[in-house]
Amino acid sequence: MSFIAGAARYLGEEYDVDDCIADMDMDFLEDGLDTDCSSNDVPDSGGHQPRVLFRPEIAVIPLLSNLGLERCKELGVIGLVRQEITLREGQANDMLHAIRVHLADKAVLFRTTVRLAKSQATATRAWAQVHSMEQVINLNGTICKKCRAQLTNLRADQLLENTGSWRKRISKPPQL
Known part of the structure; x- marks a missing residue:
């Protein structure tokens, strides 16, 4: 608020x-x-x-x-667009990193808990951990998709063209 x-x-x-x-x-x-x-x-x-x-x-x-962007130009705050692009890029990078880490954690869960479960009770607990990890991965993916959508709204599409180089900085603000 x-x-x-x-x-x-x-x-x-x-x-x-x-x-x-x-x-x-x-x-x-x-x-x-x-x-x-x-x-x-x-x-x-x-x-x-x-x-x-x-x-x-x-x-x-x-x-x-x-x-x-058109409304921002009318309001005279187009200079702030660069700052939001930087923030959104950082947020997207953070979410991509979190997805990678959680996918590794999920693989470890499969290897150490699901695979080694000897009883139905331990298998159920192991799968519950896997499902909770999937929920976290899905949440991070949703946040990353929202960042991509907002970057598209800011016409920072050049950041999205090469997904392997999100950390690459843009040298000029978006063209109107």
């Missing part, structure tokens, strides 16, 4: 005038208390209290890649 509130300092007050970023406004619900709350959680005030319906897991953060 503080990042969204502070976006106006860097992007200007009019960065979302044309509603190009959805789901940034907080809505309040005046219908009383949650039905999921137990009786111990109910406040003693007896009145209705507004609840914030802001859901951070689906909120769109006002980053330059979400605004688009």
